Amino acid sequence: MIPKLRAWKKYDSPEMFKDIAFIDFNKKLLGVNYKVSKLTTRLDIETLDKFILMQSTGLKDKNGIEIYEGDVVKDNLSEKYIVKYNRGFCAYFIYSFDNQEEFMAIYPNIILEVIGNIYENPELLEDTKND
Template identity: 50%
Template sequence: MLMREIKFKARIIETNEVFPVLTIWSDSVCLDMTDSNREWDTQVFSKEDIELLQYTGLKDKNGKEIYEGDIVAGVNRLHECKVEQNVQYLNGCFMFGNWNAHEFFNKHQFIEVISNIYENPELLEVQK
């Protein structure tokens, strides 16, 4: 049986920025901030100051890992319409909006991570 790789990103609650997690300790988390314009490549945060976002085990059409909080887009194979959904963990499985993640992958093609709900929430508000 294949096991899903367990990985996390973290959202800094104060700024809504999302970064890869390097290490998780009992009371703090070390984040990889290499790609940001910050003074340090890594920084440690208290667990109260961040929200952990888990890797789904799925990758988009470009090989980018899909995490909770990501916004993914795909084209419905039957209706040729574009669908954008946020990724969340609900009732024991990862969901893309109201779709089970694997069902979404089966019914859509060219799935792509386009952003996340913290840094670009307006992408989902357009659909409402």
């Protein structure tokens, strides 16, 4: 299986890239395809340190949207969670906003909906702090 990644450009003009052309970890370079128009893209090569890489969990939400680490999801009870990779279990988990210690593994039968991500939608994190 080839890992599927997206990249958040954290400097200059912040932007999410889902069309990654290549990653060279030795030279610390990332090639991303910028959408110039509806039919054309432009390959730009930038240093890897300008980006945060997020891997797909391999699962999709109830609407068929791919779930990546860093996504904010909600369950059928409208509880919000953040998708994170847990190195201890070598698996993706969803962490509750109320208690960062509370988490559960993501299984295909859990009904989740992606409502944003922590980079493009930081207001989702603020909303839960005020609840």
